[in-house]
Amino acid sequence: MAIPDKRTTEAEVVSRLRDGMTIGIGGWGSRRKPMSLVRELLRSDLKDLTVVSYGGPDIGLLCRAGKVKRAVYGFVSLDSIPLEPHFRNARQNGTVEATELDEGMLLLGLQAAAWRVPFLPCRAGMGTDLLRVMPQFEMVRSPYPGPDGGEGEELVAVPAIELDVAFIHMNRADQGGNGQFLNQDLYMDDLMAMAAKECFMSTEQIIPTEDFPKYGSFHTQRISRLMTTGVIERPGAAHFTECPPDYARDEAFQKEYAATAKSDEAWDAFKAKYLDVTEDEYQKLVGVAS
Amino acid sequence: MSTIEIQDGPPTRAEVCAVAVAEAFRGDGERLCNPIGTIPMVGGRLAREAFEPDLVMTDGFGGFAANPLPPGADPSGAVVEAWNPYPQMFTVLWNGKRHVMMGATQVDRWGNQNIACIGDWHQPRSQLLGFRGAPGNTINHTTSYWVPNHNPKVFVEAVDVVCGVGYDRARELGPVASRFHEIRRVVSNLGVFDFETPDNTMRLRSVHPGVTVEEIVDATGFELVIPTDVPESRLPTDEELRLMREVIDPRGLREKEVPNP
Structure with missing residues (x-):
């Protein structure tokens, strides 16, 4: 059995990116977001990004850190906190350009890019x-007659919403970049992957290809290695968004994050504690993966 | 708030609202009844349990639930009759077999709705949800609105950003483009409204018991069509009360969304 080895790291992925790129981020609101890749973006010097997302804290954090020139979204929400406070500040202060789409329009834009129309x-x-x-x-x-014959x-x-790169997060993956989602919804992750020139997938666990059936029916194996460029094994990568059945949303942490929109001091303290550290240190602090 | 008292007493305002929501779905038959918000969810489930048994409803987590799952309940209690993740939801939506009841930060006399932001869209005074699903919903299938706190800042002369299409905009689009457009009802904590007037401007359909027409006029920022005789919104039947209190919303979450006056 020949499965390629596409294992990589967040740092390696982000080092390939350039200012001004268009980045698609999978998940939905505060659900199964590839947050370890988002955190690596926050640690980088990248700027002027266009971020495409069914938005949650990914858009909020990247806006607050000054990484985003334009946000393209169907909504931006933290689910249990309906409005994303950092994103709101960015919009209200005029620090981010917006392409604010109907949720279905965003799906079609990604589908068009994926189909190359x-x-x-x-x-x-x-x-x-x-x-x-x-x-x-x-x-x-x-070009066809209308419903009234006219x-x-x-x-x-x-x-078409063409992406330079897409980030998605799956519950399980193999080293070849095949991915498996184990919650109720794939969201638009497959479209994000196919709308992008390159797609990097983080996962809770890399498993042998033959072990996928141990976790879910083959209908859950919706990401094929045709769609992915690299795979990153990072337990807890989606923290603080939910990643069922592996873990629920860290509501306490999300509240702490949302509260930092109130002042620069609060944000600076949050950033110093949780974002100006390595991913390993972050995971130790928040204690998801242990 | 004493839950016991509410559960045993006469119908509350929240329960009248839920019945008004249920009535908005009457006659819908086999389509997706998709109410958003606590009282809309209670009302939608009530419609199915009481008089519209063919309605299809979500469990809020990617499935259609055949049983009346209480609002906020864990989806593990759902009897899933079909899988309906978000990508599939858009197919259902564009196919048209859906009646959604959304919130409205602002709504005008034509039923134009705003949930995107307050102020100029280019740099809003207050950023809200964005357009979200409103443009696609209103042009593709029946839509109703729920307003838990009726006041002149919600019922406005003109909305800041049109997210959901109202009847004046639909008319401008012409009969072909607007052939799937229907704004069925607006239900608020004070009364029920529809667009069953010659020019499709908003009409007061009924006032909730204990509310006067004058109160509603004062709380509305535009001129409503007021019929000569405005009926009272109907009360829940004994069976509907039992369903809400014992089966659909035993935790009484509806009473938190609209407190009893």
């Missing part, structure tokens, strides 16, 4: 202010 049509956005405040979105007329329907043309 320039756009996909949809109704979402028609009649709303989304098209007024973001004039970059164009309409497209169907002129073809006019629809929103959602442009």
Whole structure:
């Protein structure tokens, strides 16, 4: 059995990135986010990033640390804390540019990039202010007759959202970059992976390929190595977001994080304690993986 | 708040609201009833248990639950009838077999809804959720709104950002583009509203017991259509009360969202 060895580290991955890149981040809100890769981004000197995400603390942290030029999102939420306070500050202070999409439009933009077509049509956005405040979105007329037999329907043309790199987090993976999710929802992680030139996947545990069935049915093996460039074994990587069945969201830590949006002093203390340290030190401090 | 007292006493305002929510889903048959918020969830489950048995409902965690799971309950208690993760949810949504009840930070007389931000979108005074699902929901299937705290800052003359499409915008789009658009109801802690008027502007459909028409007019930042005789919102039946108190929401979370006056 020949399985390639794509094992790598967060530091190696982030050292390949350049200022101004477009980075897609998998997960959903404060759920199964590749946070160890996000933390490595925070430790780097990278800047002017475009971040594409069904956003949670990934967008909040990267905005607060001044890494983000533009955020592309369907929403930004911490789930148990509905509004992401650091992201709110960034929007209200005008320090981040926004492409604020309907959730379904974001799916279609990623799908279009994954399929290598320039756009996909949809109704979402028609009649709303989304098209007024973001004039970059164009309409497209169907070449086929409309439902009344007349002129073809006019629809929103959602442009492909091409990513330089995608980060996703899976419960289990093998060294070849095949990945398995064990919670209820893959979210758009497969689309993120395929919309990107390169995709790096962190995982709770690297297992032998033949062991995937021990953890879930083959329907859970939704990330194939065709989609991934590298795999990082990092138990606790998704902390403080949830990663069931391996661990729940660290609600106490999330509250502590959210509270740091109140003052620069609070953020500086949080950053010094949790972010200006190595991932190993972070994991020891928060005690998820032990 | 004494839970025991509420559980035994006459219907509370929260329970009247839940019944009004349930009524919004009457006649929907076999489609996804997707209420967001505590009282909407109680009301949606009540509709299915009491009079609309074919409704499909989520467990809030990627499945459709055949049993009436209490709001906030662990999904492990769900009898999952089908898997419906987020990517699949958009297929259901675009396919149209769905009636969602969303929140509204602002709503106007045409049913235009805002959840994105307050102020100028380019640099908002207060950033909220973003457009989220509102554009896709309102143009693809039936949508209703829930407002737990009816006041003139929510019921406004004009919303700051149109996220959910109202009837004036739908009309501008024309009959083809707007053929799946329907804003069915707005339910608030004070009354029930619909758009069943010649020009589809918001009408007061019923006032909750204990609320006057004047109170609602004062709490609304635009001119409502007020019929000559405004009925009272109906009370829960004994069986509906029992369902809410014993089966659907035994912890009484609904009473926290809308306190009894």
